[in-house]
Amino acid sequence: MRNFENAVEKVRIGKAAAELVASGALFLTPGTTVETTATAIAERRPAGLQVVTNSTVAAAILERCPGISIHLTGGIWLANNRALGGPAAVETVEKYRCDLAITNIGAIDAAGCLLEYRDEEVVVARAMLRNARQKVLLADHTKFSRVATFKLGHLRDVTTLVTDRAPIRATAMLLHEARCRMVLAERT
Template sequence: MPTRTISASRQERLDAIIEVLLADDTTSAQALAESFGISLMTVHRDLDELQRRGIVRKFRGGVSVARTSTYEISAPLRRRLSVAEKVAIAAAAARTVAPGSSILLDDSTTVAAMLDHLVDIEDLHVVTNYLPTLAALTRHGGSTVTGIGGTYDVGHESFLGLGAVDAIRALRVDVAFLSTTTVDVEGLYHQEESIVAVKSAMIRSARRRVLLADSTKFGTTSFHRICDWDVIHEVVTDTAAPAELLDTIRARGVRVTTVEPRPTENTTGRSECDAGADEDEENT
C-alpha cells in the first residue's frame, strides 16, 4: 500500500478545521470554505481525510466531532478535550503507584496522561495496548514494558480484538488504570463492543481497578455496559463531577478522589494544568 503524504500546510488546515468544529459542531462545509478561503471541493476532501482517520463523522447534510451513545470519537480528537481535568486526574492517580508494582494502562487519553509521573518510579512493570504509550515508554526507558498485541485500530491508536483479549487474560497485574466514555449510577459504559471486550478483560486481570474519568462523562450511558460498580475499587475525577452521583458511587463501596485542576500556560498557549494542592479524598 502506498504511503499517504500530507503537506505541512494542509495538515495545519486540517488541525484548524478540527478546532472550528470543536467550537461549533453545526458549522457547514460552505462556512468552512469561506473561513479558510478554499473551494467547497477542497473542504470536502479535507473532511474525507479527517473521516478516514476516524476524527470526524460525515453524514448527509453535515459533519460532527461529537460522541453519541453509539459512536465514539477518535483518540486524536479526545486528546484535545478536557485537557486540564485529565492532567490533574492522571497526576493524582500516578501518586498511588508503588515502586516494584505491575500496572496495566488502557488506551484512554486520560490514563496516557499518567506517563510523565510514572517514569521515575523504580522497578515498575507497565502493560498496555495503547501505541502512543508504548512509544513514550520506549523513549523514556527505565520501566519494564509489556505490549498487548492484537488487531491495530487506527481511530483508537491501540491493539484490540481477540488477540488483545487473549493476551490480557494471560496476565495478572497489581493495578489496572482505565477510563471510559460514560458512567452512571449503575456502572461503566462504552459505545463499541470491541472496546468493552478489552476493558472487561483488563478489569478481570487486575487485583485493583481504578477508573479515571473527567466530570463530562458522568450521568450518561452508552450502548454497551462494561461493568457494574462492584468491580471498581476507586474513581478519580475532577471537582465538577455531580456530587449526588459521586455520593451514590461511594455508597456502593467505591473510594472517590476528586481533584481541582489548576490552569497554567504552556509554550503553545494552550491551557493545561497540574493537580491542585487542595485535592479531596473521600473514603467509604
C-alpha cells in the same frame, strides 16, 4: 499527544492517578486520560514497573523510562485510539495478574454502569479489570452526563475513582454503596 476535550482536567486526573502507581505490575487501557497518566508516570521515572497495555500511545510515552518494562497485547488495530483490541488482546491480558489496572471510560450512567463506545476496547478493559487486584477508573466530570452503548461494568467493579469534580449526590451515593474510594484531582 493527541488533542482532546477537557485537557486541563485530564492532566490533573492523570497526575493524581500516577501517584497511585508504585513498582509492580500495571494494566493501562487506551484513551486520552490514561495517556495523561502515562505522561505523569514517565515524569516520576519509577523503577521496577511492568506495564501491560493495548495502547500504543501509552507505550510510546513510557518507552523513555528505562526502569519500566512494557508489554503490548497484540490484537486488532484500532486506529481511533491507536490501540489494539479484540480476542488476541484479551488472550494476552489473561496471561497476567497485575497489582493495578487504570482505565478511563466514555460514560457513567445514572445507575452506575460504566459505558464505552467500542466493543473491541471493552472486552480488553474488562479482562484487565478482572485480572487486577486494584482497579482505578479515571473520569472527568463530563463522563457523568454522557451515554454510550457497550457496558464495561459497574462502579462497584472498581476500587478507586479519580475525577476532577465531586459528582452529584446520587452518583456520590452509588460510589459509597459500591465502596469505591473517590480521589479528587487537585486544581493547580
